[in-house]
Amino acid sequence: MKDFIFPPMPDDRDMGTPVKEGKPVSLIIDGFEVTVPEGTSVMRAAAELGIQVPKLCATDSLEAFGSCRLCTVEIEGRRGTPASCTTPVTEGMVVSTQSEKVRRIRKGVMELYISDHPLDCLTCSANGDRELQDMAGAVGLRDVRYKAPEDGGFVNHFEARNTSGEANPEWLPKDDSNPYFTYDPSKCIVCNRCVRACEEVQGAFALTIEGRGFDSRVSVGTENFLASDCVSCGACVQACPTATLQEKSIIEMGTPDRSVVTTCAYCGVGCSFKAEMQGDTLVRMVPYKHGKANRGHSCVKGRFAWGYANHKERILNPMIRDSIDEPWREVGWEEAIGFAAAKMRGLQETYGRKSIGVITSSRCTNEETYLVQKLTRAVFGNNNTDTCARVCHSPTGYGLGQTFGTSAGTQDFDSVEHTDVVLVIGANPTDGHPVFASRLKKRLRAGAKLIVIDPRRIDLVKSAHVEAAHHLALRPGTNVAVVTALAHVIVTEGLIDEAFIRERCDWDEFQHFAAFVSDTRHSPEATALLTGVDPNEMRAAARLFARGGNGAIYYGLGVTEHSQGSTTVMSIANLAMLTGNVGRPGVGVNPLRGQNNVQGSCDMGSFPHELPGYRHVKNADVRQMFEAVWGTPIDPEPGLRIPNMLDAAVDGTFKGLYCQGEDILQSDPDTKHVAAGLAAMECVIVHDLFLNETANYAHVFLPGSTFLEKDGTFTNAERRINRVRKVMAPRNGYGDWEVTQLLANAMGAGWSYTHPSQIMDEIAATTPSFAGVDYALLEEKGSVQWPCNAAHPEGTPLMHVDGFVRGKGRFIVTEYVATDEKTGPRFPLLLTTGRILSQYNVGAQTRRTANTIWHEADLLEIHPHDAENRGLTDGDWVRLASRAGETTLKAKVTDRVSPGVVYTTFHHPDTQANVITTDYSDWATNCPEYKVTAVQVSSSNGPTDWQEDYAAQAERARRILPAAE
Amino acid sequence: MVHMANQIATFFKSQPGDATEKVASHIGDFWEPRMRDQLRDYVNQGGAGLDRVVVEAAALVR
Numbered sequence A: 001m002k003d004f005i006f007p008p009m010p011d012d013r014d015m016g017t018p019v020k021e022g023k024p025v026s027l028i029i030d031g032f033e034v035t036v037p038e039g040t041s042v043m044r045a046a047a048e049l050g051i052q053v054p055k056l057c058a059t060d061s062l063e064a065f066g067s068c069r070l071c072t073v074e075i076e077g078r079r080g081t082p083a084s085c086t087t088p089v090t091e092g093m094v095v096s097t098q099s100e101k102v103r104r105i106r107k108g109v110m111e112l113y114i115s116d117h118p119l120d121c122l123t124c125s126a127n128g129d130r131e132l133q134d135m136a137g138a139v140g141l142r143d144v145r146y147k148a149p150e151d152g153g154f155v156n157h158f159e160a161r162n163t164s165g166e167a168n169p170e171w172l173p174k175d176d177s178n179p180y181f182t183y184d185p186s187k188c189i190v191c192n193r194c195v196r197a198c199e200e201v202q203g204a205f206a207l208t209i210e211g212r213g214f215d216s217r218v219s220v221g222t223e224n225f226l227a228s229d230c231v232s233c234g235a236c237v238q239a240c241p242t243a244t245l246q247e248k249s250i251i252e253m254g255t256p257d258r259s260v261v262t263t264c265a266y267c268g269v270g271c272s273f274k275a276e277m278q279g280d281t282l283v284r285m286v287p288y289k290h291g292k293a294n295r296g297h298s299c300v301k302g303r304f305a306w307g308y309a310n311h312k313e314r315i316l317n318p319m320i321r322d323s324i325d326e327p328w329r330e331v332g333w334e335e336a337i338g339f340a341a342a343k344m345r346g347l348q349e350t351y352g353r354k355s356i357g358v359i360t361s362s363r364c365t366n367e368e369t370y371l372v373q374k375l376t377r378a379v380f381g382n383n384n385t386d387t388c389a390r391v392c393h394s395p396t397g398y399g400l401g402q403t404f405g406t407s408a409g410t411q412d413f414d415s416v417e418h419t420d421v422v423l424v425i426g427a428n429p430t431d432g433h434p435v436f437a438s439r440l441k442k443r444l445r446a447g448a449k450l451i452v453i454d455p456r457r458i459d460l461v462k463s464a465h466v467e468a469a470h471h472l473a474l475r476p477g478t479n480v481a482v483v484t485a486l487a488h489v490i491v492t493e494g495l496i497d498e499a500f501i502r503e504r505c506d507w508d509e510f511q512h513f514a515a516f517v518s519d520t521r522h523s524p525e526a527t528a529l530l531t532g533v534d535p536n537e538m539r540a541a542a543r544l545f546a547r548g549g550n551g552a553i554y555y556g557l558g559v560t561e562h563s564q565g566s567t568t569v570m571s572i573a574n575l576a577m578l579t580g581n582v583g584r585p586g587v588g589v590n591p592l593r594g595q596n597n598v599q600g601s602c603d604m605g606s607f608p609h610e611l612p613g614y615r616h617v618k619n620a621d622v623r624q625m626f627e628a629v630w631g632t633p634i635d636p637e638p639g640l641r642i643p644n645m646l647d648a649a650v651d652g653t654f655k656g657l658y659c660q661g662e663d664i665l666q667s668d669p670d671t672k673h674v675a676a677g678l679a680a681m682e683c684v685i686v687h688d689l690f691l692n693e694t695a696n697y698a699h700v701f702l703p704g705s706t707f708l709e710k711d712g713t714f715t716n717a718e719r720r721i722n723r724v725r726k727v728m729a730p731r732n733g734y735g736d737w738e739v740t741q742l743l744a745n746a747m748g749a750g751w752s753y754t755h756p757s758q759i760m761d762e763i764a765a766t767t768p769s770f771a772g773v774d775y776a777l778l779e780e781k782g783s784v785q786w787p788c789n790a791a792h793p794e795g796t797p798l799m800h801v802d803g804f805v806r807g808k809g810r811f812i813v814t815e816y817v818a819t820d821e822k823t824g825p826r827f828p829l830l831l832t833t834g835r836i837l838s839q840y841n842v843g844a845q846t847r848r849t850a851n852t853i854w855h856e857a858d859l860l861e862i863h864p865h866d867a868e869n870r871g872l873t874d875g876d877w878v879r880l881a882s883r884a885g886e887t888t889l890k891a892k893v894t895d896r897v898s899p900g901v902v903y904t905t906f907h908h909p910d911t912q913a914n915v916i917t918t919d920y921s922d923w924a925t926n927c928p929e930y931k932v933t934a935v936q937v938s939s940s941n942g943p944t945d946w947q948e949d950y951a952a953q954a955e956r957a958r959r960i961l962p963a964a965e
Numbered sequence B: 001m002v003h004m005a006n007q008i009a010t011f012f013k014s015q016p017g018d019a020t021e022k023v024a025s026h027i028g029d030f031w032e033p034r035m036r037d038q039l040r041d042y043v044n045q046g047g048a049g050l051d052r053v054v055v056e057a058a059a060l061v062r
């Protein structure tokens, strides 16, 4: 493909071999002088000069391999023709990349390759897209002299049969088993790029080369790709220089003609992609090499699972109804917006200003989220705004805010390359944050040590070439006890970094903390009964973390979604301060945020008590700043959080909700309570791509747009503000920001934004940490990490470098308090929840793609011992019951979970795992306690009554009347 | 509500300083006025099951 790329990008050529760091070395190539870092290959040095040496087995995402010999060059004073990809530069070297001799060699090499390659270029799916073809051109190959011997006998891999119909034993059929790409062995040149990509980039080790010489083949070790360890990240497809590994979308649609750089809309890693287009049709998403979060890598979701945008269930027309018992009526935009605005205003007239509110989305852009909270603050006149981040990372905001002075994660992802000891708590990066996990595993393979604190034996604990030094398999709900015990060991064994603490932290508070934590009741031995963790392992882990060099903590929802979520976050911050692990590369406290824009939705003031930039609404100076720009007074009292909205709805004081891009009925705990709250409201406006579960209780449905259909920004887990670019017109007619503006204006707002960049300008004008951000800067830099302002004009990759944001770091005493959700005779097991690689959150998008091939239904993981006690075997239908409710699903018997613990995911609405979860929540932030529910498991024959009633209600609520016309 | 308020009290009781004051300011900062009214009403009706610190804090809440 001849790239036409927007925006004009930094150099996107394949430089052949990876960048190196080292002292400068100068050499002469084809008469030109060039200076490159020591360790750079001759090939890359030539590429820096714009000289492309032909190559097949080298690519700049992988270490050089030196197998194809196409890249030979001549070097003065050296014999023969060394491979430029594997030859490092030396001072004063004189290289010539073109000579009669190397030309002859390259042509010969190419001829050999092509002689065993089908010559169907014109019909080949890779036409114009593959290096093999380009290279044949580059070396001037015009004909191939080698032919199959006349007397039969095969010397190729690409013909199924010879002319007399005999089967070719060397020929293998195509492997079509992966839903997104094919493997066609007949086109393979055994360059090893895919195998190396699988190892070096993804760390899956699913591919190998089997056999030798003419017999060598790429192999997945099982019958096909689908059955193998392949995680479908696409790295091999990306690396393959031929059409052997190729996207099915390219095979079907042909090669793209333009591409636009944008950001994945799935998880908090925030990978950059090139959206490759034919006109306004997306044909492929390719990870973007200069994306600073992903550095050219991707996972199955962002790379392949974008088909939902064209799914037949996507709703493209607005719909309304007076009651949820009625079927939906399709109407025009004007009517729908008018209907919604009149209802909302009417509710405020009858029930008061505070009777309505909004829920912002962690999937929409910053600009959209900003507008939705502005809608409630400036147009509704209250602070009733909340977001699904409530249910995941609100404790991070509170906990890190209290200790460090800002809720921000401290590092960028690149930081992991400098880490010596990684502590992963309550996170499952290989499933939840796959691209970060690949970078982490790469670092672990290079020798960093790993400690995992998780009730489950997550993949990271032991996978190909990675093994945790310590796995502390704690009982769910005892995070605070475990982290405090680690601190106990560090303090009592004198492993603290006293210089760091004296210089950067509040010494008095440290002493108070040290006295608290030194108490023997916090020792690993004293808490072992509670936590279930072996005290010796615990001590060893603490010593490793304190003494092992740069220590970095990565944590996820397994930390926050507890009744002591905020306390655990504080205990993690304590641990980092104790060991001096804040403020430089390779260390820090890193929340792994779930959804693509959780960080952004929090930054943009989605919470009811704070305006954009985490500033409390009670502060008059902050309100004034916004009042000046918005031209309306702002309510100084905090508004309702999601659970409070639902309570107030049941009480009859909360009546109307505008819910953008969230499915609270499926994602929030205690489904029955959520349903009751929604049912009690008189106007629920759902703004989404699909008729989600919440929409079953809605009166107005406003169709949403996908991330491909609008401009904006997402902020990833490293605070990186990435551009989202519109690559096609919204199929529903409007970008989500435009829909919010329509609604606001119908309620009298008088907004006049014509492009999201204007919204960003308003954010910058009102929010100090965004003061320096505008689209021009993002265009120039690609992305920036906030804070970005006069003090940090290019953004801030590392926080707290010269001291904590709040001044002195603050140690906070973290007393373990057992959750009130306790096991007992009726509910003897603890349920904990999580997610898996191929599916995303409530699954609204991923369930509508071929990703379902990897995860058809939610399963209940149960330890063999617990299963046996209950007479259950793998694959049985089981009934899962808690104090809140019950559901049924299929069991998976596995020792990944400890005895006494069961585990499930929540991707499918039929399972409704949240019928089971209770409404207990974090003490400070109301973040629900998803990760601990006392349950009982027993055998069952099929769905519960509730599941059947629910399905019937959903069926009824989803009816749509044919449009009247 | 009782449960939530008690959880807050439990945390601040483990901290140095005046727990009552801290509970009151936490509730003032994070609870919507309707919830604060509910809490006060509940305390006025006797406040069954509430932590003593919460009862005292309720009087200080804005």
Ligand code: SF4
Residues within 6 Å of the ligand: A187, A188, A189, A190, A191, A192, A193, A194, A195, A218, A236, A239, A240, A241, A242, A244, A245
């Ligand atoms: S499948 Fe592609 S990348 Fe892998 S060895 Fe064959 S040609 Fe090379």
Ligand code: SF4
Residues within 6 Å of the ligand: A264, A265, A266, A267, A268, A269, A270, A271, A294, A298, A299, A300, A301, A302, A303, A433, A434, A435, A436
């Ligand atoms: S889902 Fe996450 S890891 Fe996967 S491509 Fe998207 S942003 Fe990257």
Ligand code: FES
Residues within 6 Å of the ligand: A054, A055, A056, A057, A058, A065, A066, A067, A068, A069, A070, A071, A072, A083, A084, A085, A086
């Ligand atoms: S590109 Fe250098 S040997 Fe293949």
